[in-house]
Amino acid sequence: MEEKAKENGIAAMAACYQKFDPAAYLQYNYTPPRADFARKDSIVPWKLACLHRAFTEGDVSGELLVDIGSGPTLYQVMSGCEVFNKLILTDFLEVNRQELRCWLQNEGGCSLDWTPYLEHVCKLEGKRPSAWKEKAGRLRHVISDILPVDVHCSQPLAPETLPLAGADCLVSCFCLESVSPDLPAFTRALGHIGKLLRPGGHLLLIGALGESYYFGGPGVRIPVVPLNEAQVCDSLKESGYTLIRLEVYTLPQDMQVGVDDVTGVFFAKAKKE
Numbered sequence: 001m002e003e004k005a006k007e008n009g010i011a012a013m014a015a016c017y018q019k020f021d022p023a024a025y026l027q028y029n030y031t032p033p034r035a036d037f038a039r040k041d042s043i044v045p046w047k048l049a050c051l052h053r054a055f056t057e058g059d060v061s062g063e064l065l066v067d068i069g070s071g072p073t074l075y076q077v078m079s080g081c082e083v084f085n086k087l088i089l090t091d092f093l094e095v096n097r098q099e100l101r102c103w104l105q106n107e108g109g110c111s112l113d114w115t116p117y118l119e120h121v122c123k124l125e126g127k128r129p130s131a132w133k134e135k136a137g138r139l140r141h142v143i144s145d146i147l148p149v150d151v152h153c154s155q156p157l158a159p160e161t162l163p164l165a166g167a168d169c170l171v172s173c174f175c176l177e178s179v180s181p182d183l184p185a186f187t188r189a190l191g192h193i194g195k196l197l198r199p200g201g202h203l204l205l206i207g208a209l210g211e212s213y214y215f216g217g218p219g220v221r222i223p224v225v226p227l228n229e230a231q232v233c234d235s236l237k238e239s240g241y242t243l244i245r246l247e248v249y250t251l252p253q254d255m256q257v258g259v260d261d262v263t264g265v266f267f268a269k270a271k272k273e
């Protein structure tokens, strides 16, 4: 595809995001039924279990963890914050970075109460749920920056952001396929973020399968690259990663709540060659 067409596709995606509504997005995806900690088949507990296992099975280590396209959410770093001493959250939109700062400042008024998430991850770690306060303190302690990011740039973060060696681990959830105009752009973005990771570092990637759109707010319909498992595996391989594990969640009917047409969620643990 020639450069102008690529630029137009990326610009069109950026325009869609100008109306993104963090509070609505959180309401759509991070409250019951999709975030129901009493239901074994709810999506969020499945994601938290994948992340807990990936961060604690012994091969992931280092100093710096970077979350790419954090959005207004924190669930994705609640296990990782116990393994890394420095954590950088990133997003394309100031409204999302502001939501993350709101939680960090701990003065109330944020769009979602993350306590049930912190309690659930404490349980996964064999702690009593009331240890959530210590976990919140740990997370606030290790978050060192909340920065702008653009995965379509060959350098998604400002150059001075990372040590020369790169991050030791990246996590990215529902970002690349939700911000790319097509599969080639998704694969290029995967390559761009891979440059932030040191050789031998790990990528923990969560994403949507079979999704062609989602609502980022009332009436804010955002196109998504519909992915299948094979495409995820091929894109990882093409971008210089070795796949360690791919896990797939298939949505039960009542998890389809009218905010998207997602059919499944993938969790990939990969290593940069």
Ligand SMILES: C[S@@+](CC[C@H](N)C(=O)[O-])C[C@H]1O[C@@H](n2cnc3c(N)ncnc32)[C@H](O)[C@@H]1O
Pocket: 014, 017, 020, 068, 069, 070, 071, 072, 073, 076, 091, 092, 093, 096, 149, 150, 151, 152, 172, 173, 174, 175, 178, 179
């Ligand atoms: C579907 S949300 C995912 C949010 C969160 N990681 C989660 O797990 O729910 C996609 C995020 O990608 C961000 N985004 C949009 N364009 C982007 C770009 N070009 N580069 C990086 N992130 C982008 C949006 O601001 C939004 O927060």
Ligand SMILES: O=[N+]([O-])c1ccc2c(c1)CN[C@@H](CO)C2
Pocket: 029, 034, 043, 044, 174, 177, 178, 208, 211, 213, 214, 224, 260, 262
């Ligand atoms: O069920 N979930 O936990 C969940 C969380 C976030 C998102 C989805 C599902 C599906 N749509 C994506 C945007 O492409 C965002």
